Amino acid sequence: MAEQIWLNALQAGKAEWHKAVETYWKDKPDLSYADLVGRDFSGWNFSETNFKGADLSEVNFKGADLRATDFTDADLLRVNFAGANIEGADFGGASINGANFGGAPLPDTTVVSYNEKRRREREAAQKKQQAR
Secondary structure, eight states: OOOHHHHHHHHHHHHHHHHHHHHTSSSSBOOOOOOOOOOOTTTBBBOOEEEEEEEEOBOOOOOOOOOTOOOTBEEEEEEEBOOOOOOBBOOTTOTTTTTTTSSSSOOOOOOOHHHHHHHHHHHHHHHHHHHH
C-alpha cells in the first residue's frame, strides 16, 4: 500500500516530491496500489519507485526518470512514456494497451492480454484456496 509520506509529497508537487526523494534517499518511494489516473508527471524523477498494482491509466511520464521502477501488475492504459528513461523498469503483468513508448526503449517483458491476466489471477486464487 502506498505510504502516506510519499502521497503527501506527490500531492505537494514536483519540487516537494524531489525534495522528499533527496531527504529520504535510503527509502524507495512506495506508491503501490495508488490511484493516479490522468496525472502529468512529465520530467519527474520516479527512479526505483514502487508503482505495483497502481492505476496509472492516461498518466504522462514524458521525459521522466523511471529507472528500476516497479510497474508490476499496474494499469498503464494509454500512458505516455515518450522520451522517458525506463532502463531496468519491471513491467511484469502490467496492462500496457495503448501505451506510447515513443523514444523510450521498449521494456523487456512479455505482454499479456487483460483476459489472460485475469485467468492467471483466478488460477492463483484457486491454488491458494486449495492449499488451505
